[in-house]
Amino acid sequence: MTAQEVATAVPPEASDSFPADRRLEAYRTMVLARSLDDRCIALQRQGRIGFYAPHAGQEAALLGSAYALAPDDWVFPAYRELVVALVRGASLQSVVDQLFADSGDLTKGRQMPNHFAFRAQHFVSASSPIGTQIPQAVGAAMAARSRQAPIATIAYFGDGATSSNDFHAGMNFAGVFRAPTIFFCQNNGWAISLPRDRQTRSPTLAGKADAYGFPGVVVDGNDVGAVYTAVRRARRRAVAGEGPTLIEAQVYRFGPHSTSDDPRRYRADSEVESARLRDPVHRLKTELLSAHLLDEAGDAKIWEEARGTIQGAVTAAEAAAPVGPLSFFDDVYASLTPRLAEERAGAAAQVPAEARRP
Amino acid sequence: MTAQEVATAVPPEASDSFPADRRLEAYRTMVLARSLDDRCIALQRQGRIGFYAPHAGQEAALLGSAYALAPDDWVFPAYRELVVALVRGASLQSVVDQLFADSGDLTKGRQMPNHFAFRAQHFVSASSPIGTQIPQAVGAAMAARSRQAPIATIAYFGDGATSSNDFHAGMNFAGVFRAPTIFFCQNNGWAISLPRDRQTRSPTLAGKADAYGFPGVVVDGNDVGAVYTAVRRARRRAVAGEGPTLIEAQVYRFGPHSTSDDPRRYRADSEVESARLRDPVHRLKTELLSAHLLDEAGDAKIWEEARGTIQGAVTAAEAAAPVGPLSFFDDVYASLTPRLAEERAGAAAQVPAEARRP
Amino acid sequence: MTELTLVQAVNRALFDAMRSDPDVLLLGEDVGVNGGVFRATDGLLKEFGAERVIDTPLSETGIVGAAVGMALYGLKPVAEIQFLDFIYPAFDQIVSELAKMRYRSGGQFPCHVVVRAPYGGGIKGGLYHSQSTEAYFCHTAGLKVVVPSTPADAKGLLLSAIRDEDPVIFLEPKRLYRSATGEVPDGDPAVPLGRARVVREGTDVSLIAYGAMIPPTLEAAATLGTEGVSAEVLDLRTLVPLDEKSVVASVEKTGRAVAVHEAARFCGFGAEIAALLAEKAFYSLKAPIGRVTGYDTPFPYALEQLYLPDAPRIAAAARAAMTAG
């Protein structure tokens, strides 16, 4: 039985289909996500935030997977998953506060934009090193199982991350220990300037699961319903004790790798244009239009609302107080060590008076 | 086309078969190897050498692969490959000197026994960290190709090493760059106390090659001819620019992991006994007997000769001078740095007079 | 009180910690069925089962990565790295993830993992079974680093490490695993992190050491005593957070200091000791600060006894401090 066949062997259930009554809500979230992306790139260009890593082109994969999870599941993100946090209940304001690194930022201004952490949503702290979240998701899954919690963990990562040490270690541990983990690879065609085909000669990324003895499936990442179904089934397998699944969601990164990147150096505009024909936002809109759940006027309103909501959050973030000037000494350890207390006192003496105001 | 099929698609050639006129020589070497193993374990038990990692059970895989290589090929060993060095022309004396870490040791007494390096034989310095030689073999292969040298590199490693970071990195680079590398995995069933089935859920280790887009083959590692053929074909593929091959030679480790190990803690004697029924030395002997290339009297003589040769090398090693007492400051860099020169001078003042004698 | 070897004391601490807290679990290579290559985990699989004593595949990245995930979820994993020399495949997980998780999440995700690893030379282990690279971890904010030198400390400090809220790198002097024996309290002899111990009081020179260097340092102190030099021996026990006060206080008293470790000298822990004293005990110093350390070479095999600091080298450095100036 190949990996593909194993996955197909999980019997389908009605609950595997994306709930019809949430499609409009999903579209709203998708529009919010896309609008936020556009706005954040502009904010970065204007020097109002320091950095941004866009997710445009990956919204269906992000939303489809996020909707398929249960609240108690744990999410181990990379850096393009802010939509997942929103679906899980993180507020738009807290997301925007992280981008602005202001006093509303739950990560206390310590990380670059896009490196979120939302404890209440079981959305684990993101880091920059590629792939490190993968074995962590496996460990958390093993821990949950040992506590008899009927949950799954999900690790998000890109095509580039499949080359990382941590992918190999995490996948192998998951196979050996049959961890209830969903490996969700967003293959967006590029790892900065390296195209997928130069990343690995594996015919598909999903096929790499064979090497670890569990199923891998390819899914059209522009199809929110297809992604939802794939993740639901992987989740059922996981919770039923049948072990992990690797899902390769095939998407395309429309924008630059990040605001520091100039994609014209390594790919043709025409490639982007043809990928845009499969734009997941447009696709869901078309589906909703033909199902008469949406009309153009309603659509325009959704976009307008999204922009308004974002504007509100941005305005609030810009009005928010900065993080406290000595707050960067906190949380290194559970409590300040004597050495840090001394360093902090020294720094306090140096911090210019104006910065010390709250 | 699966990996298995790709490999099978390399057309067989007459030169792929183990040369009939070298079978007796191979047997002699195998007997030497087995005898050396027994002797070294005894030497360690007597406290005459510090450590030993036996290869008993793996001789056919080692010899079959070594004979299949060309002199200009480069070998990246783990720590059970001393037979490979012998086949490539390293002297038994230099092997034994390494085990004794005496002044004849080409590694200058710096490494534990079994960590050989033989420049003249393109037998690269072995280290203890598992798997690190694997991407190195790939880099050397890329370098050789860029110099138009028609050679292959071979990386030796165990079943346990397939879990290492370096296996993943090396295999992936080899696939992407179509490096002329042979990945030779000796699956001896165990990584210290961890059985193969707990190392990974991959049905075979050879199958892991699929994840990197090149062929993997399983071969009976007790059959010197079968191993020879598999390596010859992989080598032809490599030199022809068709890229790497992963070979899984299925063997069994008869002895302890090393002289520090007590295998009875984790495996039943009965498992060892049944594996011994497939003893590669016995198997080649039986083949030679039935081909009338050997009789029992001749066999006894081969064993006796082997023991004599080994005794000679051991005697010489025990008579050899120790390494110079300050030699451990050399070769950190191409030349002594000022700091090392100072440390060396300080140490010279401390070394007890008797140690300073050459 | 029971007389135990150091490795037995480690084993007892693991038994005690696992008995008293169901969230504690172990993972590593050969820790289960085999009981650990040094037998530190002997008997644990039998008592606690395979869900809590986990034999892992050969991947330190996986061991520490999974341990981090377990800790995030709320368990208290104790990861074993078979030899400190093999920790580097896990280095990224340790320095990028484990050390920084609490910080980068603004305190939302504490991540308490204990990473145990046998370290150091003296067992004829050559380059890769002898290393002592504690300085890498000490330089990494977010980690605590602990090195016991006696069976009682091994048990007490390991219990404290497991109960601490922060990630701890727990380095066990393998050379002392069987050679160091001593009385170990039976109950719950937690020894607090962050406190050095004066092993021997003295007034002329402070010998500052830890782990496997304590026995030769004590031997040197004894020799010095016969020469009329009163050497104080400090066992740091915890390298991070360092008990700076005790170190400074000792040197304020003696005026002379020698730092001892088996790691290479350049940028080793002894440099931090010297820097600390050159800043905070400067006016008490009567002599240059000595360092007796491994040399700046990889760890050799045949000549390890010349590489490793021993009592004569330590005593010589103390004498140099006494006669300096």
Place this chain on the structure above:
Amino acid sequence: MTELTLVQAVNRALFDAMRSDPDVLLLGEDVGVNGGVFRATDGLLKEFGAERVIDTPLSETGIVGAAVGMALYGLKPVAEIQFLDFIYPAFDQIVSELAKMRYRSGGQFPCHVVVRAPYGGGIKGGLYHSQSTEAYFCHTAGLKVVVPSTPADAKGLLLSAIRDEDPVIFLEPKRLYRSATGEVPDGDPAVPLGRARVVREGTDVSLIAYGAMIPPTLEAAATLGTEGVSAEVLDLRTLVPLDEKSVVASVEKTGRAVAVHEAARFCGFGAEIAALLAEKAFYSLKAPIGRVTGYDTPFPYALEQLYLPDAPRIAAAARAAMTAG
């Protein structure tokens, strides 16, 4: 002479090295088609082709592991790590293999690889695009460690590093990539490894720094000058092998020393400087040795300007040294 930025000087050095020696080749992530995320390798693919300018998969283990193999075979690979913060997946290959290959083989297998990596803060990179962990490499026998601070040194030292016979970790101060400009000799301006440079002479206090800390250190020296304090500024340039003589000579002259780096303080390179001086310049010292460094926290994002040593902090430490005692 040409006026270049520091990153352009790196680029020129790579061009020159590759033109003059066909064995030199580059590998790393995004170094080819993209020309490097900082454009350090811009134009090289076009001139030298894909066999010599190799875009690799996302694996630092693979990059350094393959580079080691290439070097063993006889080539001279220059491996780029995109940010020093991402070097840890290659840590095992660097410390276990690259650093020890020549040694462990008894000199049979020299292994000359240059690993280039942009390091340091000041670009709002947060925890993972700002690190300065040179101490890890300095503590690893077998590696050389080089940090330029000017365009001319960047070119000259990189050429020397590529021509050296030993493995070199070459750390480029990314904060100065574009902000530091200067005249760079055109021909072959090799700057020898192992020699510090007196950037500014002085008699009262020695400020010992390297890399991106040179500009704020010079600024502090200028301020001190206006206050009548004559500060000498030493740019170490090579951390291993360290030019101990120049460091000691400077402090023998001034009697006061402040070590400056942006890495965390505890067990940072400044500790080695202090230890060196506390041993070899002890009798010249008139004041406690100061260290102005990053704090012992991970590198923060919003508040990086408070984390990073700046001219006021450096000047304050120098003043403290002047008034001590």
